[in-house]
Amino acid sequence: xxxxxxxxxxxxxxxxxxxxxxxxxxxxxxxxxxxxxxxxxxxxxxxxxxxxxxxxxxxxxxxxxxxxxxxxxxxxxxxxxxxxxxxxxxxxxxxxxxxxxxxxxxxxxxxxxxxxxxxxxxxxxxxxxxxxxxxxxxxxxxxxxxxxxxxxxxxxxxxxxxxxxxxxxxxxxxxxxxxxxxxxxxxxxxxxxxxxxxxxxxxxxxxxxxxxxxxxxxxxxxxxxxxxxxxxxxxxxxxxxxxxxxxxxxxxxxxxxxxxxxxxxxxxxxxxxxxxxxxxxxxxxxxxxxxxxxxxxxxxxxxxxxxxxxxxxxxxxxxxxxxxxxxxxxxxxxxxxxxxxxxxxxxxxxxxxxxxxxxxxxxxxxxx
Numbered sequence: 001x002x003x004x005x006x007x008x009x010x011x012x013x014x015x016x017x018x019x020x021x022x023x024x025x026x027x028x029x030x031x032x033x034x035x036x037x038x039x040x041x042x043x044x045x046x047x048x049x050x051x052x053x054x055x056x057x058x059x060x061x062x063x064x065x066x067x068x069x070x071x072x073x074x075x076x077x078x079x080x081x082x083x084x085x086x087x088x089x090x091x092x093x094x095x096x097x098x099x100x101x102x103x104x105x106x107x108x109x110x111x112x113x114x115x116x117x118x119x120x121x122x123x124x125x126x127x128x129x130x131x132x133x134x135x136x137x138x139x140x141x142x143x144x145x146x147x148x149x150x151x152x153x154x155x156x157x158x159x160x161x162x163x164x165x166x167x168x169x170x171x172x173x174x175x176x177x178x179x180x181x182x183x184x185x186x187x188x189x190x191x192x193x194x195x196x197x198x199x200x201x202x203x204x205x206x207x208x209x210x211x212x213x214x215x216x217x218x219x220x221x222x223x224x225x226x227x228x229x230x231x232x233x234x235x236x237x238x239x240x241x242x243x244x245x246x247x248x249x250x251x252x253x254x255x256x257x258x259x260x261x262x263x264x265x266x267x268x269x270x271x272x273x274x275x276x277x278x279x280x281x282x283x284x285x286x287x288x289x290x291x292x293x294x295x296x297x298x299x300x301x302x303x304x305x306x307x308x309x310x311x312x313x314x315x316x317x318x319x320x321x322x323x324x325x326x327x328x329x330x331x332x333x334x335x336x337x338x339x340x341x342x343x344x345x346x347x348x349x350x351x352x353x354x355x356x357x358x359x360x361x362x363x364x365x366x367x368x
Contacts, residue, residue, distance in 0.1 A: 001132065002070070004125040005063040011118045012055040019043060019050035026246050028112070034249075036207045037112035039169075039338055041352060042103050045155065046162050051100070054155070055118070058096075062089045062129070083133045084144050090126040090133075091148020097122045099156045107354070109286075110206055169350040171333045179343065180323065182229045186264060186271065188212075189219035189227030195367045198343040199228045200328060202235045203256040204289040207352075208340045209279050217356040218363060226363055232257045233328050233339065239321055242329040242337075252292040254321075259292070261320060262311035263299045270302040342366060 018028075018038060028034035037043065045051055065086045068074050074082070097119035104111050134141055179198050182191060199215075201208035215228050237243045239254035264271040277298055281287035290298070299308045311317075331341060331348045342349040344366050353359035 001125060001128050002063065002066050004121055004128070005059055005066060008118050008121050008125065009056065009059040009063055011114055011121075012052050012059055015052035015114060015118070016050050016056050019052055028114075033110040033206060034112045034114065035338055036110040037104055037108055037115060039350075039352075040108050042100075042108060042159065045159060051155075055096070058089055058092060059122075062086065062093070062125075065089070066129075080137060083137045084140070086129050087133050087141055087144035088148040088151075090129040091145040092151045093122045093148070094126040095149040095152025096155060097126075099152060109210065169338070171331075171348040173331060173333060173346050173348060175330065177327055177330060177343070178323070179327065180229060180231055180320070182227075186230045186268075186275070187227050188215040188230060190224040191227060193219075193224055193227035195226040195344065197226060197228050197363070197366070198327075199230050200233045200324070200331075200339050200341040200343070201230065202233055202250060202253050202339060203260060203278065203295075204250050204253055205235070205339055206287065206289075209287060209289075211340045211351065211353075211359070212279060214353075214356045214359050218360050221356060221360045222363065226367060228342075231324050231327075232260055233324050234321070235339065240325050240328065242325065242332060255292045256289075256295055257321065258312050258317055259295050259299050259308070261317045262308055262314070263303065265314065265316065266307055266311045267303050270299075274298060274302060 015038070028038060043051055045054065065082045069079060069082050069086070100115065101119050104115070130145060182196055187196075199211075201212065212230075219226060219228075234240050234253035234257045235243055235250040236253040237245070237248050238251070239257075243250075260271070260274070263274050274295075278290055278295065279287070296308070303311075327343070328341075331343060333348065338350045340351070342351060342363075347366060349362065349366050351359060351362045353362060
């Protein structure tokens with residue numbers, strides 16, 4: 001139990017430091033599932049307190065209880081109080097772990113391996129602690145577990161009441177950017193819209209897909225006053241020098257970018273069919289990005305093997321990758337390294353919204 005508590009405490013401290021300072025974690029590159037969880041509005045309580053800070057405090061208290069219980073000189077009365085406190089903390093840990101697993105699965109639709117490791121170990125630790133204490137005390141042991149569960153429910157309730165429904169990170173850039181020509185890129189919405197917003201996305205990014213599916217409804221809600229110039233970007237170190245060293249969470253993105261652009265340059269109607277296929281989800285299994293091989297087979301089926309193979313090698317795609325990668329680098333300011341990323345009139349926005357109406361509110365604030 002002491003070993004498990006120590007491991008989860010260390011994980012919580014690292015996550016807390018990440019939330020406060022923004023230092024990088026291995027496997028949590030921009031756009032990754034891990035980054036989506038740690039950068040979401042649910043990673044804070046009351047909008048400013050990292051939930052990992054609460055976890056650090058709880059696991060530190062539990063570890064202290066376990067260490068004191070192991071000391072022979074601890075008085076029997078003190079031990080009984082420590083047993084009660086251990087049961088209370090165990091209930092709080094188990095309840096909180098279940099809540100945050102639920103959030104990742106049902107609300108954020110992404111998983112953080114560090115968080116999941118902490119939650120699973122926390123549940124195991126709570127079970128062991130409850131079994132350990134239950135053998136040594138009999139009075140009111142269930143009461144303290146229930147109080148811990150109620151505390152966890154209270155944290156969940158506070159988060160539901162105080163967490164904003166939509167959120168965004170914003171920044172401004174002074175220099176003039178040469179953005180891709182809307183006439184040469186896929187556009188969602190009216191090509192003659194008053195506001196043309198550049199959208200950077202990675203084909204493998206699940207958060208990008210979520211936003212991508214909401215865009216048509218957003219343009220309708222805003223009466224075609226906005227349109228989105230959809231610009232794919234690769235978050236892989238293979239072709240993006242602005243991605244920090246470490247495990248490549250988006251391996252294959254460079255080739256997926258080339259396949260998509262090759263298809264767009266070859267047959268724009270075929271590209272729309274490819275886009276719909278790529279982002280479609282299995283009703284039972286959800287959405288998993290098709291592999292590079294699957295994407296290439298689909299593209300070849302739409303326009304033919306020879307046409308897609310020839311188009312992938314075109315120099316225009318190399319020029320586009322250089323241009324969009326430079327834009328990605330220049331707009332990654334003050335920690336705004338995530339995607340999907342909206343660029344409009346010197347503003348950079350990383351939006352997070354659970355529905356179309358909330359996303360439309362963020363878009364309006366960007367264009368006003």
